[in-house]
Amino acid sequence: MYDFNHANSRLGTSSTKWDRYQSRYNLDDVVALWVADMDFNCLPEINEAIIKRAQHGIYGYTDPTEDCLNAIISWEKRHHNIEIKKEDIVLTTGVVYAMYTAVEQLVQPDEKVMVMTPVYPPFFKTPADVNREVVYCPLILEPEVRIDLDKMEEMLKNDPKIKMLIFCNPHNPVGKSWTKEELREMLEVAHRYNIVVMSDEIHADLVFKPLEHVSMLGVDSKFNDQIVLLGAPTKTFNLAGMKISYALIPNQEICTEFARRAKATGLSSINIFGFEVLAAAYNHGDVWLEECLDYVYENMVWLKDFLSEHLPKCRFEIPESTYLAWVDFSGYNVPDNFAEVLKFEGGVELQDGRGFKDSDGYQRINCACPRSILEKGMERVVACMKKKNWL
Numbered sequence: 595m596y597d598f599n600h601a602n603s604r605l606g607t608s609s610t611k612w613d614r615y616q617s618r619y620n621l622d623d624v625v626a627l628w629v630a631d632m633d634f635n636c637l638p639e640i641n642e643a644i645i646k647r648a649q650h651g652i653y654g655y656t657d658p659t660e661d662c663l664n665a666i667i668s669w670e671k672r673h674h675n676i677e678i679k680k681e682d683i684v685l686t687t688g689v690v691y692a693m694y695t696a697v698e699q700l701v702q703p704d705e706k707v708m709v710m711t712p713v714y715p716p717f718f719k720t721p722a723d724v725n726r727e728v729v730y731c732p733l734i735l736e737p738e739v740r741i742d743l744d745k746m747e748e749m750l751k752n753d754p755k756i757k758m759l760i761f762c763n764p765h766n767p768v769g770k771s772w773t774k775e776e777l778r779e780m781l782e783v784a785h786r787y788n789i790v791v792m793s794d795e796i797h798a799d800l801v802f803k804p805l806e807h808v809s810m811l812g813v814d815s816k817f818n819d820q821i822v823l824l825g826a827p828t829k830t831f832n833l834a835g836m837k838i839s840y841a842l843i844p845n846q847e848i849c850t851e852f853a854r855r856a857k858a859t860g861l862s863s864i865n866i867f868g869f870e871v872l873a874a875a876y877n878h879g880d881v882w883l884e885e886c887l888d889y890v891y892e893n894m895v896w897l898k899d900f901l902s903e904h905l906p907k908c909r910f911e912i913p914e915s916t917y918l919a920w921v922d923f924s925g926y927n928v929p930d931n932f933a934e935v936l937k938f939e940g941g942v943e944l945q946d947g948r949g950f951k952d953s954d955g956y957q958r959i960n961c962a963c964p965r966s967i968l969e970k971g972m973e974r975v976v977a978c979m980k981k982k983n984w985l
């Protein structure tokens with residue numbers, strides 16, 4: 595059994611999640627429950643792989659290792675039930691960087707990208723950054739999360755300039771794990787209008803039992819030519835600082851051009867340790883991941899109980915996937931700058947839902963941490979709300 599209750603402190607490691615309070619705001623004691631980054635000690639085999647490579651002591655130019663590529667193929671088969679070939683894989687230094695490249699390649703400057711909100715902000719910021727217009731087809735959230743297929747169809751029918759959908763599978767922040775049928779219906783519409791579906795599957799391994807992740811490339815091979823899948827071990831094993839991810843692109847014309855651009859821009863120039871950590875994680879991480887997911891799920895159960903007892907007007911359902919709790923605080927009389935007040939006065943940082951669009955009143959709470967951190971953070975939320983008379 596791995597120990598998820600105890601973890602090394604990340605303070606003083608220049609951690610984005612924990613050290614910015616001191617370096618940016620001169621705040622000493624804030625509990626960080628925001629960015630999607632785990633606070634668990636990592637799989638021991640990952641550390642061992644790094645140490646072994648470092649002991650060799652020569653760090654010259656290095657090609658992608660066979661072990662790394664085989665590990666991706668084997669993981670995708672074992673965990674997501676898809677068969678991929680080496681020539682479909684382009685290694686990348688990050689999912690969001692890969693998104694930039696794919697948008698620039700596949701959507702011309704006068705064309706448009708569709709996104710389904712609320713969603714991880716780079717989905718709409720990335721196309722906008724490279725001057726591609728973004729159009730919104732919001733998800734239907736009540737009584738349960740669904741894709742608005744009628745609106746999607748109507749938008750595509752009326753606007754032939756829409757050339758790509760960027761889709762989150764599973765979905766950050768609402769935690770939805772899409773079924774094969776839901777994906778098939780969406781892909782049928784995309785197929786009819788000949789748009790590319792870029793499927794961000796960085797959270798694919800974080801689906802709670804008994805559900806299983808359905809890869810966009812596993813729905814029906816007739817759609818695969820129009821799919822760009824972005825995957826990574828970085829959420830699953832908390833390796834974001836290692837800068838290793840990959841694109842899976844069965845359409846060889848698209849894949850060759852993507853690889854050319856990735857090479858030209860340095861997107862596919864992986865750090866020597868990136869190959870090692872990916873292979874170690876994918877070859878040795880199955881049990882760690884299973885136990886980690888069980889632990890996170892228990893944190894979600896704890897959070898649900900805590901909210902029912904102390905903040906009963908919050909609306910929250912345990913998500914189907916991701917370690918991110920999506921909590922509606924709109925039952926309370928909190929101000930627009932609620933997240934800021936919690937951070938600067940309450941000593942706890944949640945992720946303000948408004949950044950994801952169409953999410954007023956929501957906060958995203960990261961549950962991938964030892965229970966003691968989650969407890970401390972949530973107690974601070976309640977204390978701050980009490981102090982401010984918001985309860």
Ligand SMILES: Cc1ncc(COP(=O)(O)O)c(C=O)c1O
Nearest residue numbers: 630688689690691714766794796
């Ligand atoms: C849906 C989604 N895609 C991509 C990323 C970031 O990926 P990367 O660090 O590889 O750019 C995140 C991080 O939270 C995410 O939630």
